[in-house]
Amino acid sequence: MGNGEQVVEWSVVRGTIGPLLLAATPTGLVNVVFHAHPAVRDRALGRLRDRLGAEPVxxxxxxxxxxxxxxxxxYLAGELREFSLALDWSLISGFHREVLRELATGVPFGTVVGYGDLARRVGRPDGAQAVGAAMGSNPLPVVVPCHRVVESDGGLGGFGGGLETKRQLLALEGILPQPLF
Structure with a gap:
C-alpha cells in the first residue's frame, strides 16, 4: 500500500447501547455506526468502500x-467525559462539517444545545432545519455528540441511532434520569 492507496480499518465495540462499528484511516477516526449487527455492519462497510475507494479491513x-x-x-462505561481522538472529516463537508466541528468543540459533556442555538453559533440563525440535517449526516456519532442536540421546547428531536439510544447517552451524561429498565 505504499502507492498512496487509502487504508481503512474497522472493528466493532460492544457497549451498553449495542455494537458500534468504528472505522479509521491514517488521518483519524472516520466513521461510527450504531447497531452494527452483521447486516448493518456490512452495509456500512460497503458505503465506506464506495466513499473512500478502499476495502475496509x-x-x-x-x-x-x-x-x-x-x-x-x-465513555460508554462512564469513565471518560471528553474524547481526544484524531478525526478524519472526509465523509462530510461544507455547512454540515462546520456545524459538526462546532458541536464537537463547543458542547461539552453533560450539556445540550438547541438546533436553533447551534445554527446561530455557526452564523445561520435561520438554519435550525439545516442543523438537523447535519446531525442526521454525522459520520461520527457519540464522538461528535449529536445526541446533545435537542429541540428548543425540551423535546429530544431525532437521532440516527434511535431515540432510546439518545436517551441512554443523555442519561449516561446525567442530562436525563437513568431508564427504569
Missing amino acids: EAPGSALLAAPERQVAA
Whole structure:
C-alpha cells in the first residue's frame, strides 16, 4: 500500500447501547455506526468502500483503532467525559462539517444545545432545519455528540441511532434520569 492507496480499518465495540462499528484511516477516526449487527455492519462497510475507494479491513486493536476503541469503551462505561481522538472529516463537508466541528468543540459533556442555538453559533440563525440535517449526516456519532442536540421546547428531536439510544447517552451524561429498565 505504499502507492498512496487509502487504508481503512474497522472493528466493532460492544457497549451498553449495542455494537458500534468504528472505522479509521491514517488521518483519524472516520466513521461510527450504531447497531452494527452483521447486516448493518456490512452495509456500512460497503458505503465506506464506495466513499473512500478502499476495502475496509477488520483490524481490532490496530494502531489506527486502539485509541478509538479504548476511548469509546471508556465513555460508554462512564469513565471518560471528553474524547481526544484524531478525526478524519472526509465523509462530510461544507455547512454540515462546520456545524459538526462546532458541536464537537463547543458542547461539552453533560450539556445540550438547541438546533436553533447551534445554527446561530455557526452564523445561520435561520438554519435550525439545516442543523438537523447535519446531525442526521454525522459520520461520527457519540464522538461528535449529536445526541446533545435537542429541540428548543425540551423535546429530544431525532437521532440516527434511535431515540432510546439518545436517551441512554443523555442519561449516561446525567442530562436525563437513568431508564427504569
